[in-house]
Amino acid sequence: EGIIARFRTMAIHRGSVLVGHVIGSVLQSIASVVLVGAVAVAIGFRSTNATALEWLAAFGLLVLFAVALTWIAVGMGLISPNAEAASNNALPLILLPLLSSAFVPVDGMPGWFQPIAEYQPFTPAIETLRGLLLGTEIGHNGWLALAWCVGLAVLGYFWSAAKFNSDPK
Template identity: 55%
Template sequence: MSTTTMKYAVTDSLMMLRRSMLHIARYPSMTLPLIIGPIVFLFLFVYVFGGTLGAGLDGSSGGRADYVNYVTPGILLLTVAGAATATAVSVATDMTQGIVARFRTMSIFRPSLLTGHVLGSVIQTLLSVAVVLGVAVAIGFRPNANPAEWLAAVGILTMLIFAITWVAVIMGLVSDTVETASNLPMLLMLLPFFGSGFVPTDSMPGWLAAIAENQPFTPVMETLRGLLMGTEMGNSPWIAMAWCAGITAAAFAGSVALLNREPGR
């Protein structure tokens, strides 16, 4: 990529990011569910199920105090998965309402149509995660991480957000309607449940534990617990980063290919 092309790529991407941020600011109804939904799950699992589930955690005294420390990383990833809906809907709206067709006729770095959505969604998701984390702290989540560990936790979360957001972009591109785009990301929200988000994987049947331990969300959650709570991480950080990098690369390539296809194909 030449210097001139790189300049246009950055300029156009920033322009599309500004468009995305203005859209987010004007339609807060798309952001509120990203925050309210995970907070409802947090209260549900801590105050309704926490007493029983906390008693089943290895190496703990049991109860809600231990369970809120265990479940918070899972809730944070549930927030990330839920944010994919807003991204998919935004992309599908652009594709179905003709704005992308108009951009195709302009001299613009075409992938910037997608990077604007992705960067805006990453910012929106990080803000949502921060709010949910604040609520978790208010009801008893007590991380013991130092500044470096907090920075690493934010880094791994950001990597996952990039990966999931690019997957959401694909969902928006392949959807014929906005309604379809709003439903497809629901599949992503199941991953924290079918992982170590709410109960340890060793409490599951063997076949389900194998699925839970070999999907992308589980190593991220184990890494977050290790960084924030000091639990054993093993190889989880490296596995988590490999998952995030692989998903991001594959989803980015797929998104660009779908965007460049001829209309109607």
């Protein structure tokens, strides 16, 4: 809290504190994705039919997804009363990949659960990544994944900026 109070008194753009935090978090996420990707290749993952452009598109989607989720997490952190609550507020986001098509195809899920898995941000992103790297059908999932990423990033940015600028601390 002390460093943020100091930043607020300095002649810097107020949004630079948030943007700097998001850039740092996204760079950390990119490093994690590269590490996990290297381990996957080391233990045998091969994408035999993906072109360099498809690999680049997959990486770009992962970066865009990290930006979107980071902005949402910043908003959740700003509404939290303390650090402990901030670390726990984002826990529901951890469950979303488990409720998507990451492990089980949506068609193989119970009928009542299929809309939950289908209409959330992780399913189109996962299906798009599968299509880019494994050659499966992407269909409309690519556009849906981009729309989710942009929508969540914009929502998270405006939510975070409004909360940060209205906070008198």
